[in-house]
Amino acid sequence: MKELDDYKYALDESAIVAITDPKGIIIHANDNFCRISKYSREELLGMDHRIINSSFHPKEFIRDLWVTIANGKIWKGELKNKAKDGTVYWVDTTIVPFLNQEGKPYQYVAIRSDITQRKLSEENLLKSLKEVSDYKFALDESSIVAITNQKGIINFVNDNFCKISKYNKEELIGKDHRIINSGFHSKAFIHDLWITIANGKIWKGELKNRAKDGSYYWVDTTIVPFLNELGKPFQYVAIRSDITLRKKAEEDLIKYSSALEFKNTQLVDFCNIVSHNLRAPLINISMLIDYIDQSTDDNERQIVHTKIKPVVNNLMEIFNELVESIQIQHETGIQADKVDLKNCLDKVLIGFETQIREYEANIELDESEAPIIYFPQKYLESILINLVSNALKYKSHGRQPRIKIKSKKINDTVLLSVCDNGLGIDLDLHRNNLFKIRKTFHKHPDAKGFGLFMTKTQIESRGGKIWVESKPDKGSTFFVEFNNQNI
Amino acid sequence: MTAIMQLTLVDDDEVFVFLTSKMIEQSKLVDLIKIFDNGYDALVFLKENLGNIDALPDIILLDLSMPIMDGWQFLEEYVKINPVIGKKITIYICSSSISPVDVSRAKAIDEVSDFIIKPVTKDKLVEMIKNL
Numbered sequence: 001m002k003e004l005d006d007y008k009y010a011l012d013e014s015a016i017v018a019i020t021d022p023k024g025i026i027i028h029a030n031d032n033f034c035r036i037s038k039y040s041r042e043e044l045l046g047m048d049h050r051i052i053n054s055s056f057h058p059k060e061f062i063r064d065l066w067v068t069i070a071n072g073k074i075w076k077g078e079l080k081n082k083a084k085d086g087t088v089y090w091v092d093t094t095i096v097p098f099l100n101q102e103g104k105p106y107q108y109v110a111i112r113s114d115i116t117q118r119k120l121s122e123e124n125l126l127k128s129l130k131e132v133s134d135y136k137f138a139l140d141e142s143s144i145v146a147i148t149n150q151k152g153i154i155n156f157v158n159d160n161f162c163k164i165s166k167y168n169k170e171e172l173i174g175k176d177h178r179i180i181n182s183g184f185h186s187k188a189f190i191h192d193l194w195i196t197i198a199n200g201k202i203w204k205g206e207l208k209n210r211a212k213d214g215s216y217y218w219v220d221t222t223i224v225p226f227l228n229e230l231g232k233p234f235q236y237v238a239i240r241s242d243i244t245l246r247k248k249a250e251e252d253l254i255k256y257s258s259a260l261e262f263k264n265t266q267l268v269d270f271c272n273i274v275s276h277n278l279r280a281p282l283i284n285i286s287m288l289i290d291y292i293d294q295s296t297d298d299n300e301r302q303i304v305h306t307k308i309k310p311v312v313n314n315l316m317e318i319f320n321e322l323v324e325s326i327q328i329q330h331e332t333g334i335q336a337d338k339v340d341l342k343n344c345l346d347k348v349l350i351g352f353e354t355q356i357r358e359y360e361a362n363i364e365l366d367e368s369e370a371p372i373i374y375f376p377q378k379y380l381e382s383i384l385i386n387l388v389s390n391a392l393k394y395k396s397h398g399r400q401p402r403i404k405i406k407s408k409k410i411n412d413t414v415l416l417s418v419c420d421n422g423l424g425i426d427l428d429l430h431r432n433n434l435f436k437i438r439k440t441f442h443k444h445p446d447a448k449g450f451g452l453f454m455t456k457t458q459i460e461s462r463g464g465k466i467w468v469e470s471k472p473d474k475g476s477t478f479f480v481e482f483n484n485q486n487i
Numbered sequence: 488m489t490a491i492m493q494l495t496l497v498d499d500d501e502v503f504v505f506l507t508s509k510m511i512e513q514s515k516l517v518d519l520i521k522i523f524d525n526g527y528d529a530l531v532f533l534k535e536n537l538g539n540i541d542a543l544p545d546i547i548l549l550d551l552s553m554p555i556m557d558g559w560q561f562l563e564e565y566v567k568i569n570p571v572i573g574k575k576i577t578i579y580i581c582s583s584s585i586s587p588v589d590v591s592r593a594k595a596i597d598e599v600s601d602f603i604i605k606p607v608t609k610d611k612l613v614e615m616i617k618n619l
Contacts, residue, residue: 271586272584275585275586276552276582276584279583279605280500280583283503283583284500284503286606288502290606290608291506291509304506307502307505433557449554
């Protein structure tokens with residue numbers, strides 16, 4: 001009997017204890033019960049147990065509890081109850097039915113322990129977990145997300161990442177992130193990115209990536225390093241948004257504006273040609289005629305008269321050159337031919353046979369890196385004729401002419417270089433005029449100032465470029481860049 | 488005008504040089520005409536005769552569009568030697584260019600007295616020489 005009392009004492013000290021009759025009327029409440037429910041014992045005794053009901057649990061849950069204990073079985077569970085002041089508390093509850101001889105419960109003993117703190121932290125945890133998963137959902141819906149480990153190996157990609165990169169998840173997980181590297185950005189740029197995130201800092205920028213099918217896409221990118229306890233990144237979360245359309249629009253704008261700029265330059269050049277090159281011979285003719293009109297010396301009139309014809313011829317020549325150049329500028333629809341550089345050069349060199357033999361010129365071709373150039377055949381021939389002709393015409397007086405022609409493939413362009421060891425050009429003086437009409441740079445009787453102008457017109461009409469590097473008395477190298485060579 | 492008047496033509500246009508020389512000769516205002524067909528040769532001559540008042544011209548008629556060294560490049564170099572040249576030389580640009588860009592570019596160079604657009608008549612020539 002003493003032992004039983006001791007048990008009861010121990011229970012009362014440690015637990016919240018209440019006893020109700022079969023109908024749920026409280027017939028006993030210990031101090032712990034009063035303390036947690038904030039009711040006095042007098043207020044509790046004789047009251048329905050529902051006095052502490054918080055209405056938190058669904059009806060089915062409560063019914064299940066009653067069914068269990070009414071059947072004489074022990075019920076265990078967590079209950080949320082309401083104290084007198086309206087605050088709620090959680091209790092871990094065991095309800096033990098005391099049975100009479102017929103096996104029917106005649107009272108219920110509820111033994112509880114306070115688990116409010118634990119339930120609160122659980123609730124908060126759930127709440128923040130839900131918040132996090134809501135955030136993740138929103139992020140996944142809106143952005144392209146990938147997570148890599150500290151070495152750049154992909155651990156996670158979301159659906160948007162797969163959609164834009166055209167890889168499926170299996171193809172990406174476990175792969176180096178460089179799988180989508182486009183090769184567009186400089187090494188220094190990529191290096192800077194890695195340094196930033198490896199130092200635990202956030203990196204932001206615009207990246208051009210390559211999808212599985214080889215197409216490119218632009219993404220506005222934020223890479224957030226996740227740090228371990230030591231402050232070292234253990235993974236990187238990259239959040240991106242597709243800006244391909246914007247970048248494309250930007251690129252188009254730059255393309256259009258530079259095309260416009262180019263057209264404008266052409267227009268200015270054309271005005272200059274009209275102003276200088278066409279007007280000059282016209283003035284000559286007008287001055288010659290005025291002179292003849294005013295002169296009284298027949299002999300002198302005869303001499304001056306003979307000067308008119310060459311000027312008219314010169315005017316015709318310039319006029320025809322100009323017409324030809326304008327035709328080229330408008331022949332943009334002309335088809336590119338697949339030209340074998342070696343064949344083309346061989347054909348061109350036939351025209352220079354005499355000069356080559358006379359000067360003992362040495363002409364080398366290295367077309368191994370780019371044997372084929374896609375360009376209108378007649379233009380390419382004309383370009384080679386002009387460049388070879390110049391290299392021979394402006395040979396050095398002492399050196400045997402040596403002309404090296406080389407083609408090189410760079411991305412989708414072919415760079416053709418024609419290098420000579422001739423007189424060279426003083427680029428400090430002539431850089432701006434080199435490719436202009438009727439500009440000459442050497443005292444050579446055959447220098448007319450038309451070849452390079454025409455060459456430039458032919459190249460630029462196809463969107464290519466021509467430029468020169470030169471040192472006086474060392475030689476010149478002309479470079480021609482042909483674009484769109486990946487046909 | 489007691490001193491010997493010297494005029495230099497820097498122009499590669501043979502017809503213009505021929506006619507202008509003839510008109511200047513007929514005006515009898517100039518004692519000596521020198522002709523260079525590009526800026527470089529003219530510049531070399533000036534450099535070789537720095538301070539040599541008898542050899543240097545009083546007036547230069549300068550074309551703009553020329554081979555080897557054009558009028559602009561000549562002026563660029565001339566501006567550098569002007570302080571040590573030792574003689575006041577009046578420079579007229581004589582060009583067939585009607586480009587306003589050329590005109591305003593010439594106006595910005597102090598050493599250039601005027602920009603004459605070709606054709607140049609005999610009367611204009613006489614006026615230029617007498618105005619010195």
